Amino acid sequence: MIVELGHFALVLALMVALVQSTVPIAGVYRADGRMQAVGVPAALTQLLLIGLSFAALTYAYVVSDFSVVNVFENAHSDQPLLYKYTSVWGNHEGSILLWVLILALFGGLVAAFGTNLPQRLKALVLSVQGWISVAFIGFILGTSNPFARLDPAPFEGRDLNPILQDIGLAIHPPLLYLGYVGCSISFSFAVAALIDGRIDAAWARWARPWTLAAWVFLTLGIAMGSYWAYYELGWGGFWFWDPVENASLMPWLATTALLHSAVVMERRDALKIWTVLLAILAFSLSLLGTFLVRSGVLTSVHTFAADPTRGVFILLILCAFIGGSLALFALRAGSLTPGGIFAPISREGALILNNIFITAATATVVVGTLYPLVLESLTGAKISVGAPFYNLTFVPVVAPLLVLIPFGPLLAWKRGDLRAAAERLTLAFGLSILGTIVVLAFVGVSQALALLGVWVGLWLMVGAFAELAARIKLAQAPLSESWRRLVGLPRSTFSTALAHSGVGIMVLGIVSASVWSGEDIRSMTVGETATIAGYEITLDGFRSGRGPNYEEASAQLTVRRDGRVIAVMSPSKRFYPARDTQTTEAAIETRGFSQIYLSLGDIAEGGTTVRIFWRPWVTLMWWGAVVMSIGGALSLTDRRLRVGAPRPARRRRLAPAE
Amino acid sequence: MTRKQRRLTMIGAAGVVLALAAGLVLYALSDQIVFFNSPSEVIAQEVAPGSRIRLGGLVADGSVVKAEDGAVTFAVTDGAATIQVAFRGILPDLFREGQGVVTEGVVNRDKTFTADTVLAKHDENYVPAEVVDALKEQGHWEGGGS
Numbered sequence: 001m002i003v004e005l006g007h008f009a010l011v012l013a014l015m016v017a018l019v020q021s022t023v024p025i026a027g028v029y030r031a032d033g034r035m036q037a038v039g040v041p042a043a044l045t046q047l048l049l050i051g052l053s054f055a056a057l058t059y060a061y062v063v064s065d066f067s068v069v070n071v072f073e074n075a076h077s078d079q080p081l082l083y084k085y086t087s088v089w090g091n092h093e094g095s096i097l098l099w100v101l102i103l104a105l106f107g108g109l110v111a112a113f114g115t116n117l118p119q120r121l122k123a124l125v126l127s128v129q130g131w132i133s134v135a136f137i138g139f140i141l142g143t144s145n146p147f148a149r150l151d152p153a154p155f156e157g158r159d160l161n162p163i164l165q166d167i168g169l170a171i172h173p174p175l176l177y178l179g180y181v182g183c184s185i186s187f188s189f190a191v192a193a194l195i196d197g198r199i200d201a202a203w204a205r206w207a208r209p210w211t212l213a214a215w216v217f218l219t220l221g222i223a224m225g226s227y228w229a230y231y232e233l234g235w236g237g238f239w240f241w242d243p244v245e246n247a248s249l250m251p252w253l254a255t256t257a258l259l260h261s262a263v264v265m266e267r268r269d270a271l272k273i274w275t276v277l278l279a280i281l282a283f284s285l286s287l288l289g290t291f292l293v294r295s296g297v298l299t300s301v302h303t304f305a306a307d308p309t310r311g312v313f314i315l316l317i318l319c320a321f322i323g324g325s326l327a328l329f330a331l332r333a334g335s336l337t338p339g340g341i342f343a344p345i346s347r348e349g350a351l352i353l354n355n356i357f358i359t360a361a362t363a364t365v366v367v368g369t370l371y372p373l374v375l376e377s378l379t380g381a382k383i384s385v386g387a388p389f390y391n392l393t394f395v396p397v398v399a400p401l402l403v404l405i406p407f408g409p410l411l412a413w414k415r416g417d418l419r420a421a422a423e424r425l426t427l428a429f430g431l432s433i434l435g436t437i438v439v440l441a442f443v444g445v446s447q448a449l450a451l452l453g454v455w456v457g458l459w460l461m462v463g464a465f466a467e468l469a470a471r472i473k474l475a476q477a478p479l480s481e482s483w484r485r486l487v488g489l490p491r492s493t494f495s496t497a498l499a500h501s502g503v504g505i506m507v508l509g510i511v512s513a514s515v516w517s518g519e520d521i522r523s524m525t526v527g528e529t530a531t532i533a534g535y536e537i538t539l540d541g542f543r544s545g546r547g548p549n550y551e552e553a554s555a556q557l558t559v560r561r562d563g564r565v566i567a568v569m570s571p572s573k574r575f576y577p578a579r580d581t582q583t584t585e586a587a588i589e590t591r592g593f594s595q596i597y598l599s600l601g602d603i604a605e606g607g608t609t610v611r612i613f614w615r616p617w618v619t620l621m622w623w624g625a626v627v628m629s630i631g632g633a634l635s636l637t638d639r640r641l642r643v644g645a646p647r648p649a650r651r652r653r654l655a656p657a658e
Numbered sequence: 659m660t661r662k663q664r665r666l667t668m669i670g671a672a673g674v675v676l677a678l679a680a681g682l683v684l685y686a687l688s689d690q691i692v693f694f695n696s697p698s699e700v701i702a703q704e705v706a707p708g709s710r711i712r713l714g715g716l717v718a719d720g721s722v723v724k725a726e727d728g729a730v731t732f733a734v735t736d737g738a739a740t741i742q743v744a745f746r747g748i749l750p751d752l753f754r755e756g757q758g759v760v761t762e763g764v765v766n767r768d769k770t771f772t773a774d775t776v777l778a779k780h781d782e783n784y785v786p787a788e789v790v791d792a793l794k795e796q797g798h799w800e801g802g803g804s
Contacts, residue, residue: 234748344667356672360679367683372691382694384712384762385687392686397679521747523728573751582751601728601748609728611748 006056007147013049014137021130024123039126040111047108067153076159078549086169093146124192159578168228176221182214187283204266216632223625234584234599236613247289254282257358269339284322346416350408357401364393406463432458453511460504491638499631506624518614525607533614697739714760745773
């Protein structure tokens with residue numbers, strides 16, 4: 001009964017979404033305030049209905065109602081409770097329902113908190129959100145109904161894919177979807193502004209916080225996905241340039257570019273056309289990602305089931321939204337007036353350069369991801385584009401950008417002084433060189449490129465704070481004045497510094513884990529010792545056990561350094577009878593930022609194959625993403641950026657001029 | 659600097675970066691991509707020895723031999739032709755005889771294959787799309803859909 005109510009709530013949500021997508025926009029054209037106001041209650045009702053629907057599906061999973069096909073295929077009554085919850089989106093139907101729920105959540109947030117938005121703009125934004133809702137709820141009801149029943153009901157379910165039975169499934173998809181779907185808000189703002197024909201700095205002030213929030217979630221979601229793949233797949237790799245990974249990277253890059261161009265628009269009323277185009281592109285790339293992952297054109301762990309009708313449906317949604325918005329853009333872009341004038345060497349110029357590089361980098365990823373699909377459909381030849389392709393294209397395009405990042409915040413608006421910026425960076429440059437020499441002393445000259453990578457990472461980490469140091473007159477004024485200035489700085493200054501240094505931390509982690517990693521695959525018998533990076537790892541024995549829905553065989557290995565016991569690690573193999581599937585559970589020991597990583601091969605009489613990895617500084621990569629996110633989140637709390645905040649009041653006299 | 663000059667500067671910069679990116683992409687596409695081939699194609703000498711490819715098919719029944727030192731040999735077949743594959747390392751959890759597999763590595767002169775990567779399947783029902791197509795071509799595909 002509850003399941004039917006959930007289905008019914010979803011159908012009702014579609015009806016409400018239809019109202020939301022038509023009435024407010026009609027109100028704008030008929031200048032009818034009451035019709036425009038319909039958007040707010042419609043968006044909130046839709047959120048409530050989809051929430052109910054999602055709760056109903058969750059209920060079916062928690063009570064293991066196997067008369068629901070979706071539950072039967074993806075759950076098992078022996079699962080721990082947490083995985084009963086996460087199983088809800090560990091499958092195609094449920095994950096699309098989560099997508100729609102988050103879409104409704106964002107729509108509801110705009111409706112509830114966008115009180116300072118002009119009524120016309122708000123009505124249009126909610127209408128556009130309504131269109132997206134209609135398309136995706138229609139997709140669920142038409143091709144991917146999670147509430148379909150099974151008669152007679154089976155006694156036991158088929159269990160969730162064991163690889164997904166992990167805490168990662170509780171975190172990664174919701175975060176990633178918050179990011180993906182968050183892009184829909186800036187898209188809706190862009191389309192609304194194009195329909196309205198009015199785009200100004202105020203628009204950027206309204207749209208930017210949403211983009212920023214989406215970006216923060218996307219950053220965390222991608223980093224979490226990378227770490228999950230790293231420890232779950234047992235290969236010790238953190239990024240495979242897999243098309244589904246690229247599917248999340250592309251919108252991330254576009255959103256990053258959008259964040260920066262929106263700053264120019266907000267502060268200088270320039271780059272309007274480009275910013276609106278980026279907002280459209282960012283969401284288009286999110287949709288493309290959804291299409292790639294969900295349509296079954298790619299085979300991967302993310303593709304739960306391949307069903308051609310679904311692919312065609314998503315492709316139609318893709319064409320309608322991307323094509324429609326770009327056509328609207330083409331119609332209206334000409335009427336947008338260009339804004340403030342600035343010299344090429346200026347903050348604006350630096351942000352444009354950032355956009356050029358990021359766009360080019362995005363383009364290389366788009367080509368690498370889509371080219372195999374296009375080639376196969378045209379010629380039938382099957383190719384795979386992997387890391388070597390991206391090392392040759394993506395990396396060289398991004399590298400110059402990374403070196404230039406610290407300069408950007410030091411350039412003034414309108415007309416910057418490159419020499420003054422360089423002078424302020426001298427100290428940071430010296431420190432980064434010094435740091436590189438220290439690293440060189442420890443690891444020796446192995447690869448020149450790797451040292452360059454280390455330098456770039458350190459340069460970013462230190463250089464990011466050069467603007468901060470300059471603004472508080474560090475070492476030029478008494479410490480007490482520096483402190484007073486520091487307290488008076490707007491939060492966005494800290495957030496820029498943090499986010500940029502996060503990039504540096506990430507670069508450092510990636511370079512170190514890629515270049516100075518150790519790897520050893522060996523068959524070990526009980527009592528045997530392997531050595532990696534100065535750690536002695538001894539195989540002590542085996543143990544077998546039972547989990548709630550699996551059998552487990554684990555190996556005990558003691559890690560010693562200079563004869564002292566540091567850790568006991570137990571990597572294992574699990575067997576899930578419900579799916580007749582085996583998984584490898586790696587054991588990871590974190591030492592500072594470095595990790596020892598063990599994963600098992602088949603266990604034979606008295607021995608086993610062990611894959612031993614040494615990953616120096618590897619966690620810096622994910623910490624870097626966390627620092628970037630903290631920077632973004634901090635910026636969200638800046639009062640100038642608060643959702644719908646009015647034009648900032650003149651700042652207190654103590655604060656330095658911008 | 660006039661508005662026109664400013665615009666030209668920006669367009670120039672964008673052009674340079676995009677041209678660089680396009681050049682790199684074209685070069686990488688000609689040099690750094692890996693083709694997928696079936697055993698029949700390798701036997702029919704469509705692949706030059708020493709070239710790096712992905713070889714896909716079914717793991718032939720009874721062909722898996724595991725040596726003490728972690729080296730493994732097995733045969734990949736598409737029904738019409740069979741290729742011997744040598745691999746050193748840990749096989750994915752779902753590697754089984756009679757199941758689909760994709761391996762990446764180098765074709766040897768004697769038409770055997772040295773793999774450095776054996777791709778994991780993520781699901782017991784999943785057969786890589788390339789393998790399905792290869793099997794269909796040979797008339798050995800009995801599954802539905804896909």
